[in-house]
Structure formats: C-alpha cells, structure tokens
Amino acid sequence: MALRTPLYDTHVEAGARIVDFAGWEMPVQYAGILEEHEAVRTRAGLFDVSHMGEVVLRGPRAADALGRLFTNDLRRLVDGQAQYGCLCRPTGGIVDDVIVYRRAAEDWLVCVNAGNRQKDFEWLRAGEGPGVTVANESDDWAQLALQGPKAAAIVQRLTRTDLSKVQTFHFVPAEVAGVPCIAARTGYTGEDGFELFCPADRAAGLWGALLDAGKGEGAIPCGLGARDSLRLESAYRLYGSDMDDETTPLEAGLAWVVKLDKGDFVGREALLAQKARGLGRRLVGFTLTDRGIPRHGYPVLRDGVTAGVVTSGTLSPTLKIPVGLAYVPAELAAEGATFAVGIRGRAVAARVVKTPFYSRK
Amino acid sequence: MTANPVEADMNFPEDLRYTKDHEWARRKDDRVVVGITEFATDQLGDVVYVELPAVGEEVKKGEAFGVVESTKAVSDLYAPVSGKVVEVNSPLVDAPEGVNEDPYGDGWMIAVEPSDPKDLDELLDTRAYAALVQEQEE
Numbered sequence: 173m174a175l176r177t178p179l180y181d182t183h184v185e186a187g188a189r190i191v192d193f194a195g196w197e198m199p200v201q202y203a204g205i206l207e208e209h210e211a212v213r214t215r216a217g218l219f220d221v222s223h224m225g226e227v228v229l230r231g232p233r234a235a236d237a238l239g240r241l242f243t244n245d246l247r248r249l250v251d252g253q254a255q256y257g258c259l260c261r262p263t264g265g266i267v268d269d270v271i272v273y274r275r276a277a278e279d280w281l282v283c284v285n286a287g288n289r290q291k292d293f294e295w296l297r298a299g300e301g302p303g304v305t306v307a308n309e310s311d312d313w314a315q316l317a318l319q320g321p322k323a324a325a326i327v328q329r330l331t332r333t334d335l336s337k338v339q340t341f342h343f344v345p346a347e348v349a350g351v352p353c354i355a356a357r358t359g360y361t362g363e364d365g366f367e368l369f370c371p372a373d374r375a376a377g378l379w380g381a382l383l384d385a386g387k388g389e390g391a392i393p394c395g396l397g398a399r400d401s402l403r404l405e406s407a408y409r410l411y412g413s414d415m416d417d418e419t420t421p422l423e424a425g426l427a428w429v430v431k432l433d434k435g436d437f438v439g440r441e442a443l444l445a446q447k448a449r450g451l452g453r454r455l456v457g458f459t460l461t462d463r464g465i466p467r468h469g470y471p472v473l474r475d476g477v478t479a480g481v482v483t484s485g486t487l488s489p490t491l492k493i494p495v496g497l498a499y500v501p502a503e504l505a506a507e508g509a510t511f512a513v514g515i516r517g518r519a520v521a522a523r524v525v526k527t528p529f530y531s532r533k
Numbered sequence: 534m535t536a537n538p539v540e541a542d543m544n545f546p547e548d549l550r551y552t553k554d555h556e557w558a559r560r561k562d563d564r565v566v567v568g569i570t571e572f573a574t575d576q577l578g579d580v581v582y583v584e585l586p587a588v589g590e591e592v593k594k595g596e597a598f599g600v601v602e603s604t605k606a607v608s609d610l611y612a613p614v615s616g617k618v619v620e621v622n623s624p625l626v627d628a629p630e631g632v633n634e635d636p637y638g639d640g641w642m643i644a645v646e647p648s649d650p651k652d653l654d655e656l657l658d659t660r661a662y663a664a665l666v667q668e669q670e671e
Contacts, residue, residue, distance in 0.1 A: 190579075205604040263546050357537040397578065465582050465602050486604055487581045516600065
C-alpha cells in the first residue's frame, strides 16, 4: 500500500505528476522540473516534504543517548539550533544522514529520510533506557519547505515572529498563517529558506497560505524532481543513492560532520581505523568534458576498466553542464583528476571539480 | 505513474503512424520522418539531451536508434521502420527543448529511407495509439 502525505489530494488537484518515491506517492513535478528549479534559484518554491520522518528523544539522558548514536557533536548546540550528521553502524556504514533539532536540553527532534523512518526509529530506540524515551512522531507531523531568495520574506508576511533573528541552522516556534509550526532555517536546495514542521492535519491550510502569500513574488509549488536537481547542484548527498549502509561518512565526503574526538559513539572505532588505514575510495564531484549526462549506476572507468561508480548525475539546470557525484579510487579524487564515465558503451571524459557545483552569491 | 488528467486533450495527428513505444512516423515522399509523441514528451518532462545517429547509419525496426533524456530520466528511441538515415535534425542537439515545444514539427528527429515500405503499414493508427495511451494511463 503506497503511503501518502496529508497533501496528496492537494497535489493531484493541482495537476502534479505523481510518482513513487521510497514507497510514497509524491509529486515529481508541477509545471516542469526546469521551471520549478529556476523558481527556487531566483524567487521561491514550495515543497511538500512531509514524507520525511520525525523521531523525538526526550528526557534527562536524551542528549547523551543521541550523542552516542550520532557522528556530529551535539554539545555544541544551544536550544533552537540544528545540526547535520550521520547515524552509523559499528562498521562505520551509514544508517542515515539526519538533522537534529535541539528544542530543549531534554527534547531532541531528529528529522530522518522517508525511506528510513522505521529503520531509524528502531536504531534510535537502542538509546532508550532510564531517562530517555524515543518516540516515532512521523505521522503526526507534516513538513513544508519554502526555499529561494524570496522565501524568508514570504514566510515573514504570515507570522508575527521576527524571522530575521533566525540564523541558518536555527529554528523557532512560530505561528505561520495561524498554524503552530517549528520554523527552521534549513533546507536541501542550497538557497535560503524555511522548513516548517506543522501538525499533519494543518498542512493543507499552510500550503495554500504560503502559495497565496508568495504569488506576487512568483512562488510556485515544486516537486521532488526539482528538489533532486537543486540538491545535486549544491552537492548535497542523497541517502540511498550517494551513500548507504555500506559506505562510511568519510568515504562520502562527510568528514566535516564526524567528530572523532568528541568521545565515543557507535561507528567511531571503525571510522578511526579507516582514517588510519587511508580511504580506498572517495565520493567526488565531477563534470563531463564530452557530451553526455551522467546517471546513477554508470561505471567510472580508468584505462577502460571499471574503477568506481556514479551515484548521482544530471544536466545542471542552472549551469547547463553535466554534473555528478561518483565514488572513485582515492588517487583519482583530487580536483582536476580525470577519468571516464561509461555511458551506453561509450567512455565519456570526466574531470573532478570543486563542490558545490553551484552556490548562491 | 498514477492519476493524471491531462491526456484527454492530447493531440495525435491523423496523418501519422505510431509505435507502442511512443514514436511517430510520417511518410514524406520516399522518406519516413520520425519523432516522439506528445504523450512521450509529457511523460518525460523537459527534454535536455538528445543523442541521434549519423546520416548514413542503418536503423532497424523496433531497435534503439538514439536516446532522449530529461532532467530525471533516460529513454531509448526505437525505430518505427528499418532503413538508412538520410537526414538528422541536428539543431535539436543544442536546442533539445524543441522536442517538448513542437513534437510533431520542429521536434522531429531523423528521416529514414525505408528498406521495406510495408513497415509503415504495420504501425498503429491514431485511434489504436490513443487507445494504447489511455490503457497505459489506467
């Protein structure tokens, strides 16, 4: 049975094309991926990301329990601050990449990927014990992301809370269009914007209010297609495509969210050992120097022999060049290194480039 | 894919023949011009890349002769007839959006000199193709 967000009917009525994503019937596009992509880069776009899950840890021991399951250093957070990081297996393989929101010293909300709701809940429940409860609140919450240079101004028009005080990766409780929300200055597009967590049964009203408020600025509804091309231009990793239980955050280029010296956490030993040993492969950003578009699963070729794999790829709608992420042998990971991508039996020349491919001014 | 109400007003011209893979074929003098249908472009979304054969190459009915890619997906193009490619719509390489804008006109892909004129007669007519599209939508 396919899963649906509280906004499913809204999407269908608005003429969205619906596809399956990780078991969810989700809008992949409304007007078209390129148009939606451009709206987010230049104006604002609204995404239904209610398929994302929310697991909440509460209690006097919640911070310690979560810290033992999380690669980043939660001690750096204050109330109202969020942090990106990974949950790892003892092998160092990635269970999921998540954002942790510190609502209070004893109240931590973990936003998890749609396909990993149950897996992550079970994983985090390992931290349950005296002084820690773990609740899967995924079905209680909807999540709307308004992203783009005009996003903050549009949300501001619908709330009395001063959003200018909310820095990137911070959040506040706010009533937006009369709907009680967590308004978080986070996103997955590389643009400024807010992710609004609200009660599931209030999502449709909030969705309509945001689109109405943004009409003058050209805000439009967007689907998962544009979300994917936007995140890829920003070189944000996608769980299940760019990383999984078999890849480590070090290989995936996420060493910056792995704090090996923060104290013990699940996976730390394996990651320390991997670091000492040296990485065999690394996830890199690349462009093609010949014609073609890289796609998930295409082989990375060195001297005609498979040496790695493309994990994400598209023709960048903003830059108009082919861009992708690939696991390559460590010796091919430096900027400027060259390899080939096998596309329908052809070896197409590729070059490692700096990421993000695109970043806002 | 599920619910999508837009197909009702789709255009499948009467002077074309169709494959079940959503290519169209138009007889033009002794040639057959080939493209993809409006339904195909709608399913694909924005076309951003087209890979076509060179003039002089042979294509074989039912086999892939090229590729069309949207932001998200890759699709093979299947030849509606066998024969030799005598012309290629090379402007599409730099302006692939032509496929979306005018699938039955400027968005044409190749012209083939058919080796067996009967190939064309075996393709679907408008009514049969429209029925196929409707079936795929359900």
